[in-house]
Amino acid sequence: MLCVTGLLVVVLVLVAATVFGVWWRRRDGRVRNLDGGSEDDVDVLSPDDIGHEFGSRATLVQFSTAFCQPCRATRATLAHVASSTDGVVHVEIDAEANLDLVRRLSVLRTPTTLVLDDGGRVVVRASGAPALRDVRAALPD
Amino acid sequence: MRATPAVRREIDPRGPRFAAALTTVVLAAVLITQNAWLLAAQTAVFAVGALAGPAAAPYGRLFARAVRPRLAPPSQLEDAAPPRFAQAVGLVFSLTGLAGLLGGVVVLGYVAVGAALAAAFLNAAFGLCLGCETYLAYRRSFLSRSAHHTTEVAP
Numbered sequence: 001m002l003c004v005t006g007l008l009v010v011v012l013v014l015v016a017a018t019v020f021g022v023w024w025r026r027r028d029g030r031v032r033n034l035d036g037g038s039e040d041d042v043d044v045l046s047p048d049d050i051g052h053e054f055g056s057r058a059t060l061v062q063f064s065t066a067f068c069q070p071c072r073a074t075r076a077t078l079a080h081v082a083s084s085t086d087g088v089v090h091v092e093i094d095a096e097a098n099l100d101l102v103r104r105l106s107v108l109r110t111p112t113t114l115v116l117d118d119g120g121r122v123v124v125r126a127s128g129a130p131a132l133r134d135v136r137a138a139l140p141d
Numbered sequence: 142m143r144a145t146p147a148v149r150r151e152i153d154p155r156g157p158r159f160a161a162a163l164t165t166v167v168l169a170a171v172l173i174t175q176n177a178w179l180l181a182a183q184t185a186v187f188a189v190g191a192l193a194g195p196a197a198a199p200y201g202r203l204f205a206r207a208v209r210p211r212l213a214p215p216s217q218l219e220d221a222a223p224p225r226f227a228q229a230v231g232l233v234f235s236l237t238g239l240a241g242l243l244g245g246v247v248v249l250g251y252v253a254v255g256a257a258l259a260a261a262f263l264n265a266a267f268g269l270c271l272g273c274e275t276y277l278a279y280r281r282s283f284l285s286r287s288a289h290h291t292t293e294v295a296p
Contacts, residue, residue, distance in 0.1 A: 002173055005251070009251050010169045010173060017263050017266075020263070065280075067223045067272075067276045069219065069268075095277050096277075096280055099281060109278065
């Protein structure tokens with residue numbers, strides 16, 4: 001016996017999920033520049049917050065969890081940038097073990113990547129796996 | 142505070158995508174036929190995937206036996222923990238749907254199975270693991286502020 005309501009639910013779910021999936025794919029990994037706003041709007045971190053000394057040029061802070069598919073690719077991207085660029089370090093933070101920091105920075109999903117300048121100011125932010133060239137372009141001078 | 146490397150199981154990322162495609166078809170069939178047996182079977186599949194890991198679950202085995210031999214080797218491997226977590230989320234939704242179907246609460250069945258269908262389809266078509274994406278939001282909302290857990294981040 002076929003159920004017409006069930007068929008309707010299937011069609012509705014597939015259409016809605018497709019729209020959502022296309023939207024998600026467009027914005028996932030996009031790198032946003034936060035610098036340029038007023039000083040009050042910019043988050044500033046200390047080496048204590050991230051448990052690591054800052055890089056002299058930039059610090060790439062990656063929030064990860066154990067159940068995160070794109071964290072692995074993000075780790076490879078950021079580690080590559082850090083190892084191939086002077087003064088840039090990559091710090092990975094277990095979001096679950098640092099929920100206070102996660103809340104303070106309004107991190108909603110993993111991976112979330114923050115680019116800090118030499119003074120710990122959060123100048124760039126990306127949620128989802130960012131592209132290598134976008135991370136390179138986002139490094140402060 | 143730095144993530145500690147840990148040894149984890151790795152799988153071909155195309156396996157979970159294949160499993161998600163099969164799951165999409167089965168859950169759509171459940172909604173159209175309202176067949177509780179079919180949903181019970183899918184619930185069992187989710188349970189095995191959540192307990193034993195995606196590679197040991199029926200669709201994972203089918204992938205390894207019938208599909209993977211025909212494909213080129215994967216360009217990269219993937220951690221097994223996220224898809225396993227997704228199977229656990231799927232299990233919760235399909236159990237809820239089963240309770241709705243068997244208990245005569247039709248709306249509950251539609252909502253729960255519809256949500257599981259959306260998640261399976263997003264995984265199959267876009268590679269998006271909805272359960273994984275919501276994991277941190279869940280932990281942020283429902284765990285105490287002072288909670289300190291030692292869950293390790295995969296290497």
